Amino acid sequence: MARRIEVRRRALLAGAAVFVLPAARAAEPELAEAIRAWAGGATPREGRVTFDIAPLVDNGNAVPITVRVQSPMSAADHVTEIVVFNERNPQRDVLRVQLGPWNGRAELATRIRLSTSQQLVALARLSDGSVWQQRVEVLVTLAACIEGA
Amino acid sequence: MTVRTLIVVPPAIRRGDVFNVRATIGHPMETGHRSDGAGGVVPRDILRRFECRLDGNTVFRATLYPAIAANPIMAFTLRAERSGNLTFTWEGDRGFRHSETVALNVGA
Numbered sequence: 179m180a181r182r183i184e185v186r187r188r189a190l191l192a193g194a195a196v197f198v199l200p201a202a203r204a205a206e207p208e209l210a211e212a213i214r215a216w217a218g219g220a221t222p223r224e225g226r227v228t229f230d231i232a233p234l235v236d237n238g239n240a241v242p243i244t245v246r247v248q249s250p251m252s253a254a255d256h257v258t259e260i261v262v263f264n265e266r267n268p269q270r271d272v273l274r275v276q277l278g279p280w281n282g283r284a285e286l287a288t289r290i291r292l293s294t295s296q297q298l299v300a301l302a303r304l305s306d307g308s309v310w311q312q313r314v315e316v317l318v319t320l321a322a323c324i325e326g327a
Numbered sequence: 328m329t330v331r332t333l334i335v336v337p338p339a340i341r342r343g344d345v346f347n348v349r350a351t352i353g354h355p356m357e358t359g360h361r362s363d364g365a366g367g368v369v370p371r372d373i374l375r376r377f378e379c380r381l382d383g384n385t386v387f388r389a390t391l392y393p394a395i396a397a398n399p400i401m402a403f404t405l406r407a408e409r410s411g412n413l414t415f416t417w418e419g420d421r422g423f424r425h426s427e428t429v430a431l432n433v434g435a
Contacts (some may be wrong), residue, residue, distance in 0.1 A: 240396040264394060268360045272394040275403075280386050282345030282406035289396040291358070322396075 206297070212263050212270035213299065213311075220309040222301055227312040229262075229300040238292035238322035247284035247302040247310065257284035259303040266296035291322035330425045334415060340433045342408055348379065348387075349402040350415050352425065358393035374419035377401055381431070382411040391419075407433045 213222060230244040247257045256279045262272040275286055284302065295318045301311045331353035337346050352374070359371025371393065379387040379401075387403050405413075410433045416426045 267394050268358070269392055269394065271390075271392040273392065274390040276385075276388040277403070278386070280381070280384075280406060281404050283404045285404050286389075287402035288400050291394050291396050 206265060208270055209263055209265045209297065209299070213301065216261055216263075216301065217303075217309045220303070220307060222309045222311040224311060226310040227300050227302050229298070229312040229314050231298065231314055231316060233314070233316055235292060235316055235318045237320050238294075238318045239320075240289045241292055241316075242287065242289050243300075244285070244287040245300045245302075249284045249302075249304065251279050251282055251284055253279050254305070256305050257302050258305055260284065260286060260300065261302075262290070262298065262300050264292070264296060264298050267291065267293045272298075292316060292318045293321050294318055332415070332425070332427050334413075334427055334429050336413065336429060336431060338432065340407060340431060342433055342435055343406060345404050345406050347402065348405050348413070349400065350377070350379070350427075351398060351400045352417050353398050354417075354419070354423075356391075356393065356395055356397045356399060360393065372420045372423075374399060374417050374423065376416075376418040378416045379403075379405075380414045380416075381405070381407065407431055409433050 226248045228246045235241050245260055249257045257277060259276050261274045263270050264272055272290055277284060295316060297313055297315050299311055299313045301309055303309050333351040335349040340346050354374055357369055357372040359368060361369045363369045373393055374391050377389040377391060378385060386405055389401055391399060411431050412428050413431050414426060414428045418424050
């Protein structure tokens with residue numbers, strides 16, 4: 179008896195893996211497309227960007243984020259743009275910011291909405307045209323956008 | 328409609344030092360994705376653009392999307408060589424436009 183239950187449990191887990199995983203990643207091509215469209219010809223590299231967000235979010239209605247980019251912010255070498263994209267909100271875009279050497283540091287903080295657990299990516303474009311990124315995964319226990327009027 | 332804003336800059340700034348700027352505005356940032364409870368959706372009403380100018384020169388510009396939380400906060404840094412006026416402008420749906428100016432007190 180115990181063995182039969184074990185077999186069924188395994189079958190269920192296998193089924194869950196087959197059906198849940200593709201659904202969970204269904205939005206990823208859209209995220210990749212949003213990044214491609216913004217980056218133009220540049221290929222985003224890992225590094226320089228630090229994306230601070232709580233890995234476990236209790237309330238998706240107002241989630242603090244901070245994005246910092248390692249840069250001297252000089253006239254010759256600075257960050258020109260920082261953007262944040264998400265994987266599974268209704269729209270990929272979250273925020274786009276233009277900055278320059280007068281900012282002193284390449285840093286921004288705000289609060290965002292998350293409709294569900296998902297991947298987020300912060301990207302920075304530098305004055306030399308290179309593009310850098312950091313990806314984060316967040317678990318959301320109470321989503322934004324679910325309550326009625 | 329009364330617009331409420333909260334702008335925080337240091338009371339005194341040393342020339343060339345990097346300082347924090349934080350601008351908050353009261354706004355629902357209605358996403359346009361939320362149900363109105365009667366089979367429709369609540370129409371979108373968001374702020375789309377935020378700009379900060381120091382004596383007329385743009386020093387920070389943001390494009391906002393519905394994923395920005397209600398009562399948007401924009402926090403960033405600046406470096407200034409002299410005293411001046413910092414002007415913050417928010418623009419959005421339904422012809423929304425609001426500006427606030429604060430004085431920057433930059434010393435040696």
